[in-house]
Amino acid sequence: MFKVLFLILALLAGLVAGPYLSGKQGYVLIATGNYNIEMSITTLIILFIAAMAVVYILEWAISHFFKWSNATYTFFSKRKRNKAQRQTLEGLMRMTEGDYSKAEKLIGKNAKHSAEPILNFIKAAEAAQQRGDEFSANRYLIEATELAGSDNLLVELARTKILLQQNKLPAARSSVDSVLEMAPRNPEVLKLATEIYLRSKAYSTLDNILSTVESSGLYTQKEFIDLQRKTEDGLLDEIMNEEGADGLLAWWEDQSRKRRNDFYVKLALISRLIDCNDHDSAYEISLDAFKKVDENKDLAGKFFNLMTKLQATDNSKLVKLLEKRMSSTSAEHQCCLNRALGYLYVRNNDFNKASECFKQVVSGQDKLDPSDATMAAYVFEQVKDTESAKRVREEGLKAAMAVNRLSTEEVIEKPALALEQKADNKESNKIANWANR
Numbered sequence: 001m002f003k004v005l006f007l008i009l010a011l012l013a014g015l016v017a018g019p020y021l022s023g024k025q026g027y028v029l030i031a032t033g034n035y036n037i038e039m040s041i042t043t044l045i046i047l048f049i050a051a052m053a054v055v056y057i058l059e060w061a062i063s064h065f066f067k068w069s070n071a072t073y074t075f076f077s078k079r080k081r082n083k084a085q086r087q088t089l090e091g092l093m094r095m096t097e098g099d100y101s102k103a104e105k106l107i108g109k110n111a112k113h114s115a116e117p118i119l120n121f122i123k124a125a126e127a128a129q130q131r132g133d134e135f136s137a138n139r140y141l142i143e144a145t146e147l148a149g150s151d152n153l154l155v156e157l158a159r160t161k162i163l164l165q166q167n168k169l170p171a172a173r174s175s176v177d178s179v180l181e182m183a184p185r186n187p188e189v190l191k192l193a194t195e196i197y198l199r200s201k202a203y204s205t206l207d208n209i210l211s212t213v214e215s216s217g218l219y220t221q222k223e224f225i226d227l228q229r230k231t232e233d234g235l236l237d238e239i240m241n242e243e244g245a246d247g248l249l250a251w252w253e254d255q256s257r258k259r260r261n262d263f264y265v266k267l268a269l270i271s272r273l274i275d276c277n278d279h280d281s282a283y284e285i286s287l288d289a290f291k292k293v294d295e296n297k298d299l300a301g302k303f304f305n306l307m308t309k310l311q312a313t314d315n316s317k318l319v320k321l322l323e324k325r326m327s328s329t330s331a332e333h334q335c336c337l338n339r340a341l342g343y344l345y346v347r348n349n350d351f352n353k354a355s356e357c358f359k360q361v362v363s364g365q366d367k368l369d370p371s372d373a374t375m376a377a378y379v380f381e382q383v384k385d386t387e388s389a390k391r392v393r394e395e396g397l398k399a400a401m402a403v404n405r406l407s408t409e410e411v412i413e414k415p416a417l418a419l420e421q422k423a424d425n426k427e428s429n430k431i432a433n434w435a436n437r
Contacts, residue, residue, distance in 0.1 A: 088114055092123065100131040108140060118148045122158040129162045137162055153182055153189075160192060169200045180209070187216045194218075194227065203234035232265055236272050245278035252285075263289060263296040267303055274309050283312035290321050297330070304336035308343040319344050335361055339372065346375065351382040362392060370396065 030037040091106030108124035125140035163172035197206035266289040273282035342357035358376040373396040380389035
């Protein structure tokens with residue numbers, strides 16, 4: 001607008017000043033090399049205005065040409081983006097329906113024209129992995145990494161998930177370690193790390209992030225307790241297999257007060273010390289754990305069962321504690337307590353007291369455990385109670401025969417179940433053979 005106004009004013013000025021300067025046009029000489037150009041001032045002004053008009057026209061034409069080109073480019077780019085968005089949405093729908101091959105084509109083909117190409121590459125990689133094409137999945141991840149960089153949380157999280165789906169646990173473990181450094185409190189990262197550490201049995205590493213997992217709110221209280229106990233069991237098994245009883249005791253000394261007061265962990269430690277044949281250490285921890293039995297009634301039965309396996313050099317203190325508790329224990333745990341005392345009395349060669357305990361066990365259980373039946377019969381024989389010993393043997397024999405009464409049709413129809421039942425009752429067969437003899 002300003003340029004047009006300038007040309008109009010210049011023409012008006014020429015029209016006004018032209019007649020005045022017609023008699024006083026002056027003289028202009030332009031000498032260049034072999035050429036001399038002569039003209040009046042009026043002619044020079046007219047030529048200047050004409051040249052400016054030509055320049056302005058050329059500028060207008062060029063600028064409009066580029067505007068049209070840009071508009072054309074914008075039109076086609078917008079068309080590609082809309083098409084990419086439409087096909088990406090269709091691909092996501094196909095992915096939800098389970099048509100991973102079509103989903104991969106729709107999402108991956110339009111990734112470069114999508115508003116979020118990184119997301120397209122990640123979803124295409126997931127679709128390719130779902131149909132078992134690891135090569136294509138890795139290729140899409142590489143393209144996503146080239147766009148986002150190697151430190152992008154979204155890409156690394158997707159890579160870790162795909163490695164886990166490919167069952168490449170060492171690579172997934174290494175990847176999730178890196179992702180945890182990038183986002184140590186991200187709930188999705190913590191959930192993925194928990195799954196990978198559990199599957200790779202990296203219980204020590206999982207134990208280190210349990211407090212963060214708890215505060216993240218990923219699991220309910222019950223779910224977290226189950227996860228914590230599974231981790232602690234795995235960790236203790238790992239230490240027991242690698243370092244034995246000494247390693248278990250050293251680990252126990254290094255634990256926090258909260259864990260050392262955890263009744264479940266104490267029971268798990270006692271069980272593994274017994275497996276390592278360190279009964280004296282297990283005995284000391286059992287005495288300490290006994291103080292918390294009332295506060296952990298759901299685990300009291302497990303505690304009393306462990307006492308039947310304990311073979312400490314001197315168990316008199318534990319026996320006194322169990323005898324004292326006999327009068328105050330609930331009916332639910334009465335049988336377990338009698339069973340524990342019975343075994344401890346046998347190890348002390350006090351068969352009279354053991355006999356009384358096993359009579360309570362035999363009368364209090366609908367189905368006697370094979371090992372308990374064997375021990376009860378042995379105890380009754382030691383106190384010359386042949387009638388009770390004979391009755392226990394007969395009950396054990398009946399139980400063994402009832403379990404082994406599998407028809408030929410059942411074996412043919414359910415061979416796996418038959419084999420499982422036979423394996424579970426191997427001990428019962430032994431008792432039956434012993435009773436027949």
